[in-house]
Amino acid sequence: MTCQFCKQKDATVHLTQIVENEVKKVDLCENCAKEKGVNDPAGFSLADLLLGLGASQQIDEAGDAKGGGLRCVRCGYTQADFKKSGRLGCSDCYDVFADGLDPLLKPMHKGIRHKGKVPGSLRRATDLNQQLLTLEKDLQGAIAREDFEQAAQLRDQLKVVRTSAKT
């Protein structure tokens, strides 16, 4: 079996992974394994490899839709850099390349929204935002159902949360 990346050397590193209920197999040689970071067990992720394999097309499509040649103003990272390395240049890049990201993240992760720890300084704000979102959704539901009693209650709650969100 030859290496899937260089297509020259014998593949000695074999990985199997289930991504979105699909079995993905990757076979690569020692060299390519090293290059792709597969040699560091703690840092290794097959998604890393998949990012290189199938992702470049999606990055291009998303970029081209915006006229092509996306570039991060802050760090100078380009669409081509992203495509080549599968990595980003700085925090702002996540906004610049946002359109191409979600389809990449979907097969790689459990979801495309963060769940879990939030920095302490943001924790309070995030909690309140979450409450606001839920209340607003409930309110719209109540209005749609013409449950005006419920809607009035939700409106009062919203007022309270909005006030504390401002402080």
Added chain:
Amino acid sequence: MNIIEFLISPAEASKRSGPNDRIVFSSRVRLARNLKSYPFPGHAKKADRIKAYEILFPAIRALPQMGPEAFAESLEKLTALDKQILVERHLVSREHAAKGAGSGLILNREETLSVMINEEDHLRMQSLRPGLQLRQAWLAIDAVDSDLETRLDISFSDKYGYLTACPTNLGTGIRVSAMLHLPGLVLGEQINQIIQAVNKLGLAVRGLYGEGTEALGNIFQVSNQMTLGESENEIVERINKVLLQLVEHEENARQSLLEKKPKILLNSIGRAYGVLANAHTIQSKETMNQLSLLRLGVDIGLFGQTPKALVDELFLISQPAHLQLNHPDREKLAAEDRDIYRADMLRERMKSVPSPQEPAAPPSEAPV
């Protein structure tokens, strides 16, 4: 201070014990974090990388969890041998060991907390514990992270969570992993099936040395792949559950080998003992595999009072950099010389290990 003098000796390091350490060598939880205002290290210009380093280094050093005795150094101050030793101890990644100026390592006295500065991300912080202690490792690194975020401006987005250089680490930035010794499942030829089952749960399994079924020393690493859309606690609990099952499968596999194929098992272990105690030249690969069988023999009581710690120490000091370090003149050993020196060391150390005994008959077969 010199890192070699700083590190806990292999003999002492191998004596550390934890829950389920017959099968689980160690647990680790790693978090990836970045500063908001600086490009990620891989893309940063040297000046930016050094500026980030100068912010990060004192902040990490000042962590109460690091204590006054921590080892803190820029990687350019370490020799190639120093770095290789750190890799063999699993305290830094291979990638990080390749770095120089502008990258650093801070390690606490107990070697339970290691922070790499300017690896692929500005910070790669890991908490290490012997045996199966994922929850404890997570709680420890979570506390470090919470402390650090009051000192540093960490990059975080509502949608994507902690921002990382590679989208594969996005969200929690967490990598939860454990190192397992699974000779029973390998000898019982169940390992491939097990690996596939674990893969299906979204976890990666790989040989720590070597690959797939050829995992040298029958040592495997299990870790999560997904970091976004699942909370830290969910990830830790999921892996913990899988690991407990793996421990059970391994124990069952060992028991069934003892009952159904005792001759094959005892033959393998007896030969491993023979090789380790008598070889005059031995390669790293064979050493790992024979030591794995020796450890299995110790686990099932074939070697009297021989402590597991001795075998674990031999695993460590048989590695190339550790061998070189112990060599009297520390010169760079040629591979052939290293194999001879390894065999010399093993023969000497194996003198304290008695030849294998017949296992006690299982209760069901005992005469009435």
